[in-house]
Amino acid sequence: MINKQKLFLYTITIFLLTIYCNALNSNDIRHYLGTRTPYRIKYNKNDSKIKIPHCKGEKIWMLIRHGSRLPSAKDIVGAQTVLQNLKYEILLQHKMGKGLLNKEQLKNLEHWVNDMPVEEEKYLTLEGQDEMVLLAERTHKRFSSIIKQKYDNNSFQFRYTATQRTQQSARYFSIGLFDKKSAHDVVFEPALKVDNTLRFYKHCERWRKEVKKNPKTLAEQRRYGVSGEMNETLGYVSKYLGLDRVLDLEIVSLMYKICGYETSWHKHFVSPWCFAFDSKGVQRLEYYYDLKHYWNDGYGHELTARPACMMMKHLFSTMRNESRNATFLFAHSGTLLKLLAHLQLYKPKSHLRGDAIDEQRTWKTSNIDCFASNLAFVLYRCKDGVKLLTMHQERIIKLPMCETELCPLKHLEEYFYNSIHKCNYADMCNVS
Template sequence: MSRYFIIFITIVIILNQSFNATNLKPKDIRNYLGTRTPYRFKNNKNDTKIKFPSCKDVKIWMIIRHGTRLPSAKDIVGMNTTLNNLKYEILLKNKQGKGPLKKDHLKLFEKWKSDISVDEEKYLTLEGQDEMIQLAERMQKRFPNAIKHKYNNKHFKFKYTATQRAQQSARYFTLGLFDKNNSQNVIYEPALKVDTTLRFYKHCDKWQKQVKKNPNTYKEQILYGNSHEMNMTLLSVSKKFGLDRVLSLDTVVLIYKICGYETSWHKYFSSPWCLGFDDFSIKTLEYYHDLKHYWLDGYGHDLTYHQACMILKNMFEIMSKDSPTATFLFAHSGTLLKLLTHLHLYKPDSHLRGDIKDEQRVWRASDIDCFASNLAFVLFKCNDEEKLLTLHQERIIKLPMCNEELCSFEHLKDYFKNSIHNCDHSDMCKLD
């Protein structure tokens, strides 16, 4: 009996950890991990069928950011060198009694190691696979008419970018929609090296030069990186690790990133690197990264979001055709953020600045662009009228140009007629 009791208690503890990990308190630092925030903290777990009186869901178009991935090659090297060396320095200082870390925290550092190969940079993780399977299952329950249970090439369209993480996200998503045998029969559209729909910005020469490679794009982030708040954060993180020196901004940013990655990868393991942050410092790092994404992917430059007409035009074209009934596109953070901006969503009252932190901003990557972020448009036939429902992170949202959540499809086509009919990628992106 005692053995079974121990097993029972173990299961209860694991379930309790799982519950706590998906029901975060506002001050939990895991709420503020930016684009590396786990989707399990942000998704909508209510998967009941979404219904409207006298309406029927007939089509769905959905764009999905790939699931949780491994870091970039640069950050993997940083883990294997900078953080590996720092780990031993932290252990030494704290064992000498110079640091505040407790025994159980030191054990986390002792166990921590980085053995990720650079060859696996940005690969989809096991958690990323789970995110896709579960997302597909929930969406199918909400819209069973638009998303059929049996696969048919005429009813479904799947497309991904030419990256391992997007391709694997698509494959695990189909595993969630269909059983294992049927998912093996799914036909995917060929991935394009030059994809002006799913990665329009990568191939927009004008945007690459005027925005991405323009130093002015990053001036607000750099300003905040030199602020008093950031200096206080560098000092705070250094003290929490028991160091007698102040860590550089680059090192603290790397710690913030790896804290985010490891929190995303592991449901039941706490990253020791998260121990360096408190409520103040984690929000400082979050804002530092929000400044970058706002000016690079958001409202900072008109061309950034104007070019997102490419992906929005795709949605309107597919919704206006006879088939397929379900379209699922797998892309990246840069695609989602620019599309959200094109739709006038999460727009702050004024541009985000580096000399003052906007605590009340709606532009917060932790909420709007975590791993596996997604945006769905569902077409409903309501008597003789077609209406469009919008969901972001699986939650119904009202578009700013609509009076209601279920919005007239004709109204939206009229509102975005310029995006649909005057969206020429080559013309928009050619260098003057």
């Protein structure tokens, strides 16, 4: 009887702890920072070796978004001017007894400084370096039979775009993948100024004209920006900070972005610019930016995902390459999101709209495109044929066009026949 009572109490305790932990996660602002979400709270903690019965792993192809980085020059300047002035205004208002920040929050805000050099805009941070090293170590542990400890130039490919953040991401990833001696021997392919594979959208003039520079692309985002939900959040943030005026969306958006950047850089520190956001408010800001990425980088326009066939060509070519067994490509948010759309992953049942937040959406950049996000394909030679395993954020996922997680390579080659064999970049991207 005593044992049964103990078991019952144990079960109840675990149940209540689960509810408590889920509640903590739902209120934890770090889970809703969009493309600036820290990878350390999103990756798969289980790094045990992946074993598939009757199959032998032979190749891995991995696309990796760069790690945590500094903001753009525009946001650095905004932090040093707009937010710096706002900081003093908030502190003054609280001295007059206004606002809801507590003593600890006020102290953190008072000590906040922004000394980021503008000339180092978008540079990889120390946390970004750690993200790459640790990701590589886990990848090697899971696929040690494919990724040999000793580097061989014929077996490995490392490639990055012409940016400091991807170049450094590749470098630190290689340090985590090999021992120090082998890491020094790694040969990185020269970065291309015009890279129609890793950054296929950057020089796609038709996409730039019809989507990126098209005012209609961000219509739903603008619509949500003036919605009742957003106006409620702007009012709440302003009141919480003790201001006599309602902050406009541009300033609150800057707060949200700096909140994300600074929180992603520090493992045990939340930016003071996060303090005024409650759970509801931060999720609304997250949705505001999800609308942008959905319509600009995802399913909003059919043309957006089409040039990602350049990545698909590279993937299937690599899988048929007899000598190379490990390929690591370092790119950007724009690359990853468009490839996810090309693969029909995280596609909502209908277009995301700006009338109200869609809390059940699958297209959520905090989950699918945080810093250091990654997408991997692993080739297995099995008793019943050659198959591909897909992993996103280090978790095994099932592609929509496949019946199981381990998908026959032949089936995928047939499904993506046009992507592999009829991917003409000039035809897709030249403006007629």
